[in-house]
Amino acid sequence: MTLLVDGVSGRIVEVEAYDGEDPAAHGFRGRTERNSSMFGPPGHAYVYRSYGIHWCLNLVCDEEGRAEAALIRALEPLEGLDVMRGRRGLDDERLLCAGPGRLCQALGVTRAHDGLPLDEPPFELRRPPRAVEVVAGPRIGISVATTLPWRYAEAGSRFLSRPLRPPQALPERRRARP
DNA sequence: CACAGGATATACT
């Protein structure tokens, strides 16, 4: 999908999955003030402060309060490149949105966006202009559940937060819980 | 490659 925030946009090229049964996820130990929007409703944003400095954006996915969300980790910049450059204070297109904190800075995402619906301004999601090959691997920056291959990225993209060794097959879809 | 920066949460005393 292409993600837009007030018209500044990029194609989502890297995400990570998290859910409430996942010890690496914020929702694992229950609902708090910070992670509240991760528990639903789906189709809304979960924005949290990371390391006291950065903002990170998740798209909330599930419909039954299971705290399932996708962390957006990288975008391929499409529209509003100069706005992004101004916000980020650098020119290199490759580094404008190559990381969850970086893309929030480039798109102007802050706590003010936490809990907002993704199908209304300032957000907009557009269907992918084309199908892409997706590769999977272990998630980044966590110390538990490190073997789950829940990081997904576009194969060969130069806009990833960190390289992912292709080729790797997509994992089997996890069985639905009872 | 190591580490500062510093909000939020949890596990301690």
Add this chain to the structure above:
DNA sequence: GTATATCCTGTGA
């Protein structure tokens, strides 16, 4: 109350 870890990034060794 203090201590430690964190879904990170820019900077300087």
